[in-house]
Amino acid sequence: MLMYWIALRSRTAVTDVSAVEAQVSVDPVDPVDPVLALAWQVLQFSAQVARVDDAVVVEASASERLFGGRAALLARVLQACQHAAGVLTYAQGPTSLVALGRLWADLPQAAPDDLPLQVLQAAHSHVPTLLLLGCRTWGQLRALPRGGVARRFGSGLVDALDRAYGVRPECYPWVTLAPVFDASLELPSAVESAPALLFGARRLLDQLQWWLQARQLGVLALELVWQLDARRSNATHVDAHHNGSSEGRLVWRTAEATRDIAHVQRLLAELLAGVRLPAPVLQLHLRSVQTQALSGVSGSLLVQDVRAGDALHQMVERLVARLGPQRVLCVRPCADHVPERMQRWAPFQGKHSALDGRDSHTPGKPWIHSDALYPTWLLARPEPLVVLSDCPQYQGSLTLLAGPQRLETGWLEGLPVLRDYFIARSPQAGLVWVYRERLQKDRADWYLHGLFS
Numbered sequence: 001m002l003m004y005w006i007a008l009r010s011r012t013a014v015t016d017v018s019a020v021e022a023q024v025s026v027d028p029v030d031p032v033d034p035v036l037a038l039a040w041q042v043l044q045f046s047a048q049v050a051r052v053d054d055a056v057v058v059e060a061s062a063s064e065r066l067f068g069g070r071a072a073l074l075a076r077v078l079q080a081c082q083h084a085a086g087v088l089t090y091a092q093g094p095t096s097l098v099a100l101g102r103l104w105a106d107l108p109q110a111a112p113d114d115l116p117l118q119v120l121q122a123a124h125s126h127v128p129t130l131l132l133l134g135c136r137t138w139g140q141l142r143a144l145p146r147g148g149v150a151r152r153f154g155s156g157l158v159d160a161l162d163r164a165y166g167v168r169p170e171c172y173p174w175v176t177l178a179p180v181f182d183a184s185l186e187l188p189s190a191v192e193s194a195p196a197l198l199f200g201a202r203r204l205l206d207q208l209q210w211w212l213q214a215r216q217l218g219v220l221a222l223e224l225v226w227q228l229d230a231r232r233s234n235a236t237h238v239d240a241h242h243n244g245s246s247e248g249r250l251v252w253r254t255a256e257a258t259r260d261i262a263h264v265q266r267l268l269a270e271l272l273a274g275v276r277l278p279a280p281v282l283q284l285h286l287r288s289v290q291t292q293a294l295s296g297v298s299g300s301l302l303v304q305d306v307r308a309g310d311a312l313h314q315m316v317e318r319l320v321a322r323l324g325p326q327r328v329l330c331v332r333p334c335a336d337h338v339p340e341r342m343q344r345w346a347p348f349q350g351k352h353s354a355l356d357g358r359d360s361h362t363p364g365k366p367w368i369h370s371d372a373l374y375p376t377w378l379l380a381r382p383e384p385l386v387v388l389s390d391c392p393q394y395q396g397s398l399t400l401l402a403g404p405q406r407l408e409t410g411w412l413e414g415l416p417v418l419r420d421y422f423i424a425r426s427p428q429a430g431l432v433w434v435y436r437e438r439l440q441k442d443r444a445d446w447y448l449h450g451l452f453s
Contacts, residue, residue, distance in 0.1 A: 113139025218257025375450025
């Protein structure tokens with residue numbers, strides 16, 4: 001099977017070909033290594049991805065048929081990596097060393113024999129001597145006696161030539177992703193206010209985004225830890241984020257798994273606005289607490305199906321971060337047949353906790369569903385109705401339209417409820433929801449319980 005290697009390099013990485021053996025220097029202020037981010041992006045096309053100095057090589061022969069051919073695969077790779085690495089240069093070859101040589105020499109169509117020695121890593125330290133011998137290309141070096149080259153320059157140079165021409169297999173430490181995102185950032189200067197930590201945290205969140213995309217995950221919970229300057233720590237200041245220690249931490253959650261780092265960043269900004277630092281911060285640490293596989297979203301060609309703006313749960317999450325969870329309430333379904341006990345208001349804990357039909361006090365017990373038509377607005381307390389000639393009154397005489405819907409429950413709890421519910425029409429209020437008590441034998445008590453919009 002013919003191998004197909006692609007070598008990629010970002011313009012933001014090291015570009016000096018004469019220094020290919022040097023380590024890639026990454027700005028200490030920016031933890032997002034462009035070469036690492038590029039490798040993470042390429043992992044979606046092949047599992048055989050390796051980092052070689054300032055470049056990334058990928059063996060993609062097994063993916064050609066899946067993506068519709070070599071040209072289509074290359075176009076997809078370049079399109080996906082452009083966002084992670086900006087302006088890209090690339091080269092192709094039957095082996096990784098040929099692809100790298102063409103990339104570093106900027107000769108994408110050169111034959112292996114015509115590539116200069118400077119772009120063969122194993123020969124880099126021997127280039128001055130080889131030039132004195134008249135060897136300037138791979139082909140000229142390969143034409144020399146193998147035994148003499150091995151004795152004079154070491155067996156590593158001969159092995160590199162064999163790998164470059166496909167005689168020996170190529171082995172790399174393949175790029176892999178940790179199961180948990182964990183990254184640190186040493187701040188260039190001490191930060192004395194919590195909102196200012198967002199500048200450094202934003203860089204960690206950028207790195208988190210590449211990790212999520214590579215693992216095809218969405219984040220549900222994150223933890224941000226900051227290290228305080230112990231020399232300037234205020235020992236008398238104790239709050240929920242510090243507890244008198246030399247570090248502070250903040251954990252925030254999202255209602256559903258998301259890869260929207262802009263939304264995560266807005267939540268963090270709201271939370272940091274309420275944090276008071278007892279001492280300057282010197283280092284940040286970001287860790288993923290909970291993640292979940294992120295399913296794809298189906299698009300629509302209809303304009304009315306394209307949703308504009310943020311989702312409802314995202315807006316509620318920002319309100320919770322700004323006002324606190326006790327000030328943002330949402331309805332919670334409860335497992336009870338009695339209408340006034342079918343739901344309760346509780347602090348927002350996430351989108352699914354309010355909509356999955358489960359009561360936190362009765363885990364595993366499903367919410368009671370019924371085919372009955374319930375009103376849009378349920379009164380907090382049923383309102384007694386006046387009865388004239390056995391006809392209940394509410395802004396006029398009520399006309400019963402549908403019913404009865406009989407409700408008998410509460411015997412085991414010692415609170416029996418026996419009611420007959422009706423849908424009725426009021427001359428002034430429209431459709432209403434009323435019921436008649438069945439416990440009284442001598443009279444029929446009617447109550448208004450809900451209104452239909």
